[in-house]
Amino acid sequence: MPIESGNPVPSLGNIARFVRGIPKAELHVHLEGCIEPELMFALADRNGLTLRWPTPDSLRSAYDFPDLASFLALYFEGCRVLVQERDFYDVTRSYLTRAHADGVKRAEMFLGPQSFTDRGLPIGSILNPILAAIRDAEQADSISAALLVSAHRHRSEDDALYLLDSIMPWATDIAGIGMGGAELGNPPSKFAGFFRTCRERGFRTTIHAGEEGPASYVREALDLLRVDRIDHGNACLDDPALVRDLVARRTPLTVCPLSNARLHVVPSLSQHPLRRMLQAGLNVSVHSDDPPYFGGTVADNLLDCHQAFGLTMDEIATLARNSFASAFVTPSAAAHGIAAVDAFVAAFAP
Numbered sequence: 001m002p003i004e005s006g007n008p009v010p011s012l013g014n015i016a017r018f019v020r021g022i023p024k025a026e027l028h029v030h031l032e033g034c035i036e037p038e039l040m041f042a043l044a045d046r047n048g049l050t051l052r053w054p055t056p057d058s059l060r061s062a063y064d065f066p067d068l069a070s071f072l073a074l075y076f077e078g079c080r081v082l083v084q085e086r087d088f089y090d091v092t093r094s095y096l097t098r099a100h101a102d103g104v105k106r107a108e109m110f111l112g113p114q115s116f117t118d119r120g121l122p123i124g125s126i127l128n129p130i131l132a133a134i135r136d137a138e139q140a141d142s143i144s145a146a147l148l149v150s151a152h153r154h155r156s157e158d159d160a161l162y163l164l165d166s167i168m169p170w171a172t173d174i175a176g177i178g179m180g181g182a183e184l185g186n187p188p189s190k191f192a193g194f195f196r197t198c199r200e201r202g203f204r205t206t207i208h209a210g211e212e213g214p215a216s217y218v219r220e221a222l223d224l225l226r227v228d229r230i231d232h233g234n235a236c237l238d239d240p241a242l243v244r245d246l247v248a249r250r251t252p253l254t255v256c257p258l259s260n261a262r263l264h265v266v267p268s269l270s271q272h273p274l275r276r277m278l279q280a281g282l283n284v285s286v287h288s289d290d291p292p293y294f295g296g297t298v299a300d301n302l303l304d305c306h307q308a309f310g311l312t313m314d315e316i317a318t319l320a321r322n323s324f325a326s327a328f329v330t331p332s333a334a335a336h337g338i339a340a341v342d343a344f345v346a347a348f349a350p
């Protein structure tokens with residue numbers, strides 16, 4: 001029976017409880033994009049850096065972006081405050097604490113080391129503290145967490161291959177390889193050799209595609225790079241044959257509605273195509289991307305979609321099941337997550 005039956009418009013209190021409580025996997029979040037303004041100031045202070053803003057609130061009010069490029073400029077500026085090993089530890093640990101409170105049972109977090117290795121940080125000083133924070137969070141909160149190493153698409157393929165070589169000593173601790181950065185003008189085909197090498201070395205792969213870029217970038221990601229997931233992927237809707245292929249292959253699309261609204265990838269949250277993507281049969285799930293920059297956690301994304309265009313409890317449950325089905329985990333761990341969603345939905349008392 002549909003869970004809304006007899007209660008077609010759930011009260012905000014009910015839906016908020018449902019959204020926060022439902023088990024979910026966060027598959028598209030960038031650690032560099034998780035530095036809350038207060039933490040940004042604390043990290044700047046302990047590293048002897050001065051920010052361009054006088055207070056955390058004034059920094060927060062600068063989070064107003066006409067497009068992806070303007071966001072990335074501020075995001076890379078914010079990366080400057082991550083200097084010492086304990087900075088990477090603290091950002092990871094504080095994100096995982098918030099995710100746990102949000103009902104996230106599995107978190108796969110991107111970090112792009114090139115921002116930091118450029119400044120001379122050794123790769124181990126970046127990866128080791130993140131992996132330590134993951135272990136500590138897993139022990140403290142029984143959350144399952146993993147690192148995805150992300151390469152920058154606005155740099156060269158050789159740069160990406162150099163990064164790949166540098167992380168090989170940590171290969172068994174890394175859940176997958178991703179790619180972000182400025183999309184337009186940097187199509188997936190630029191990195192065909194890099195993604196082939198990642199696959200040959202046994203890594204799972206994902207790439208941002210179809211966020212600002214066209215449907216042809218999603219097609220390249222699917223057929224040329226043969227990635228396991230696509231981050232965003234919204235533009236696929238412009239190509240019905242591509243949608244058919246994505247549906248047939250159950251390719252996961254990690255959609256970030258608040259990010260899309262804040263970066264004007266969609267005209268407004270109420271016009272976000274998430275429902276159309278679900279109705280097309282695409283394997284979509286909802287994620288936060290860069291929570292403080294875009295205004296919320298994964299639960300906030302779901303709740304805001306409920307308020308903006310009436311995302312239903314049934315749809316939220318489907319998105320939560322899809323998130324576990326799309327995680328870089330064993331089939332039995334994915335099935336366990338999906339069963340936890342089913343049990344939560346069955347037990348939920350409005």
Ligand code: HPA
Pocket residue numbers: 030033068075180181182208211259289290
């Ligand atoms: N797109 C591309 N690169 C990124 C993003 C994004 O939304 N967030 C962090 N890096």
Ligand code: ZN
Pocket residue numbers: 028029030180208231289
């Ligand atoms: Zn992203």
